[in-house]
Amino acid sequence: DIQMTQFPSSVSASVGDRVTITCRASQGISQGLSDWLAWYQQRPGKAPKLLIYGASSLESGVPSRFSGSASGTDFTLTINSLQPEDFATYYCQLANSFFPLTFGGGTKVELK
Amino acid sequence: QVQLVESGGGVVKPGGSLRLSCEVSGFTFRDYYMTWIRQAPGKGLEWVAYIGSRSSFLKYADSVKGRLTISRDDAKQSLYLQMNSLRAEDTALYYCGRIDRDRDSGYYVDYWGQGILVTVSS
Numbered sequence: 001d002i003q004m005t006q007f008p009s010s011v012s013a014s015v016g017d018r019v020t021i022t023c024r025a026s027q028g029i030s031q032g033l034s035d036w037l038a039w040y041q042q043r044p045g046k047a048p049k050l051l052i053y054g055a056s057s058l059e060s061g062v063p064s065r066f067s068g069s070a071s072g073t074d075f076t077l078t079i080n081s082l083q084p085e086d087f088a089t090y091y092c093q094l095a096n097s098f099f100p101l102t103f104g105g106g107t108k109v110e111l112k
Numbered sequence: 113q114v115q116l117v118e119s120g121g122g123v124v125k126p127g128g129s130l131r132l133s134c135e136v137s138g139f140t141f142r143d144y145y146m147t148w149i150r151q152a153p154g155k156g157l158e159w160v161a162y163i164g165s166r167s168s169f170l171k172y173a174d175s176v177k178g179r180l181t182i183s184r185d186d187a188k189q190s191l192y193l194q195m196n197s198l199r200a201e202d203t204a205l206y207y208c209g210r211i212d213r214d215r216d217s218g219y220y221v222d223y224w225g226q227g228i229l230v231t232v233s234s
Contacts, residue, residue, distance in 0.1 A: 036218040040157075047207055047224035048157065054216050091157055093221075100171075100219035101147060101159035 002026050004092055006104035012112040017082045021107045023092030025073040036096035039068055039077045042106075043088045052077065053095070079109070087111055114138035114223045116208050121228035128198050128232070134191040134208030134225055142166055142186040145211035147221060148193050150204035150230075158204075161193070162211060162219070176202075198232045205229050 003026040013019050023037070037055045040048040050059045052068035055075055065080040079086055092104040120132040132148070147162035161172045161182040170182055181194040191208050206228050209221040 036216070038218070038220050040221075042157075047226055048221070049224075050220060050222050053218060053220045057215070059222070093157075095218035095220055097217070097219070101149070101162065101221075103157040103159065106156040 002094060002099045002102055004094055004102055004104040006090075006092055006107050008107060009105065010108040010110060012110050013082050014112045015082055015084060017112075019079045019082055019086075019109055021077045021079075021090055021092075021109075023075040023077075023104045025075075025094065027073075035070060036094065037068075037070065037075045038093045038095050039066075040091045040093065041086075041088050042091065043085075048091065051090075082109070114210070116210065116223055116225035118206065118208050118225045118228035121206065121230045123231045123233060124198055125234050126199060126232055130195045130198065130230060132193040132195065132206055132208075132228060132230070134193075136189050136191070136208075136210070139210070141184075141189040145213060145219070146182075146184060146191045147209045147211055148180075148182060148191075149207045149209055149221070149224075150202075151207070151227070152201075152204045155204075160206070163191070195230070198230075200232050203230060203232045 005024045035055045039052040042048040051062050055070040056068045067078045069076045089106045089108045091106050094102040115137045118134045124130050148160040163170050163182045179197045183192045208225045210223040212220050212222040
């Protein structure tokens with residue numbers, strides 16, 4: 001099975017900073033399946049919320065400071081100009097038909 | 113609006129059984145894949161099982177295969193998780209989720225319940 005490794009596991013940042021989180025697949029993903037990746041935000045005590053799907057498409061209602069990209073086996077979530085409400089834990093999730101719903105270990109974004 | 117409400121959680125002894133329910137509203141339930149995802153205390157998200165629309169197929173994580181069973185009742189707009197032979201490592205917050213495959217056929221969980229706690233302890 002494919003494993004999704006997220007790094008860093010935690011990051012300390014300040015309001016206004018740019019934060020980048022990476023998710024790496026343990027093995028190559030076929031070209032046709034490589035865009036099926038999602039990113040979720042989970043605030044303490046709350047259910048996860050879908051932010052990005054298709055590796056780079058923004059979910060409706062999600063601020064444009066969130067963006068996603070893909071390159072080979074690496075997937076990146078970038079948060080530009082971090083806001084107070086963005087301090088949370090972020091998860092990637094492989095979403096293709098062969099390995100659906102495989103989550104990364106999570107990255108906690110904390111206040112510096 | 114879309115709502116998913118879990119129920120049925122609680123404390124159970126190792127080897128015991130529990131049945132979780134998830135009642136949904138605000139969308140045509142029978143048209144959607146559904147899933148259970150769990151989160152152990154202080155840990156990350158772990159997919160448990162999913163079921164296709166109209167119970168077309170089922171798939172389970174290896175860690176629960178043979179012990180947990182996902183099912184659905186489209187008439188009652190409800191999703192279920194029958195949990196047998198429970199172990200301490202099954203202790204977690206269990207979320208039901210709607211899988212939206214209309215975007216690009218990917219498996220994206222676009223709506224989540226609030227979660228229900230299952231504690232397996234003697």
